[in-house]
Amino acid sequence: MSAHWNHVYESRECDKFSWFEPEPTTSLELLEELAIAPDDAVLDIGAGESLLADRLAARGYHDLTILDLSTTAIAVTLARVGRHDVTAIEADVTTWRPARRYDVWHDRAVLHFIGPPRVRDYVETMHSALSPGAKVVIGVFAPDGPTTCSGLEVTRYDADDIAQLLDTGFDIVAARRARHVTPWGAEQSFQWVAAVRKGRALSPSTPPRNGD
Numbered sequence: 001m002s003a004h005w006n007h008v009y010e011s012r013e014c015d016k017f018s019w020f021e022p023e024p025t026t027s028l029e030l031l032e033e034l035a036i037a038p039d040d041a042v043l044d045i046g047a048g049e050s051l052l053a054d055r056l057a058a059r060g061y062h063d064l065t066i067l068d069l070s071t072t073a074i075a076v077t078l079a080r081v082g083r084h085d086v087t088a089i090e091a092d093v094t095t096w097r098p099a100r101r102y103d104v105w106h107d108r109a110v111l112h113f114i115g116p117p118r119v120r121d122y123v124e125t126m127h128s129a130l131s132p133g134a135k136v137v138i139g140v141f142a143p144d145g146p147t148t149c150s151g152l153e154v155t156r157y158d159a160d161d162i163a164q165l166l167d168t169g170f171d172i173v174a175a176r177r178a179r180h181v182t183p184w185g186a187e188q189s190f191q192w193v194a195a196v197r198k199g200r201a202l203s204p205s206t207p208p209r210n211g212d
């Protein structure tokens with residue numbers, strides 16, 4: 001699958017992809033609603049060539065990690081944002097096992113590519129990556145959104161589907177539909193959810209407990 005995505009990213013400039021957005025507006029609005037802070041460790045799943053890392057780095061965020069299957073997309077994003085500000089991980093989110101915990105999980109337009117057989121693995125990665133009190137923003141194709149993207153079939157979600165995936169370990173803070181307009185003017189319906197993992201957030205001075 002990484003060959004597919006490398007091929008996609010090598011074939012066009014980033015502003016020609018259907019998912020391109022000149023500003024990650026909904027992501028930033030929901031992250032703001034969740035009151036994330038510049039010291040938070042932020043993980044952008046399937047970041048691709050998104051400008052989210054640029055915008056967070058410009059706001060003083062200094063612990064940013066982008067994860068993607070595509071080496072090509074990662075190289076473009078690192079060259080743009082700067083290696084100093086961003087850690088890059090080339091991995092499949094469904095098999096990746098994080099070596100540390102993060103405070104924020106962001107996923108725009110990735111979960112819908114993870115078919116039902118692998119979606120539990122996605123959720124398992126999320127659980128092992130996030131600290132108690134961590135914030136989650138997920139944006140995926142809604143039930144009235146596209147059925148394919150980049151030549152791949154997708155699974156569409158409404159807010160309840162995402163809440164069920166996250167299960168009782170998360171409180172849903174916001175859910176909204178948004179229309180993404182592609183570079184050629186087509187509209188795509190996205191479902192967005194913002195959530196907080198239950199459990200007390202660890203302050204920097206709180207020593208980790210066994211099992212944390």
Ligand SMILES: C[S@@+](CC[C@H](N)C(=O)[O-])C[C@H]1O[C@@H](n2cnc3c(N)ncnc32)[C@H](O)[C@@H]1O
Pocket residue numbers: 005019020021045046047048049050051067068069070073091092093094107108109110113114
């Ligand atoms: C539609 S693009 C969205 C990119 C970016 N999030 C954005 O909003 O511009 C989907 C991205 O997810 C990545 N991706 C797809 N499946 C993945 C997986 N299983 N693990 C990690 N990344 C994946 C692709 O390489 C691609 O960069």
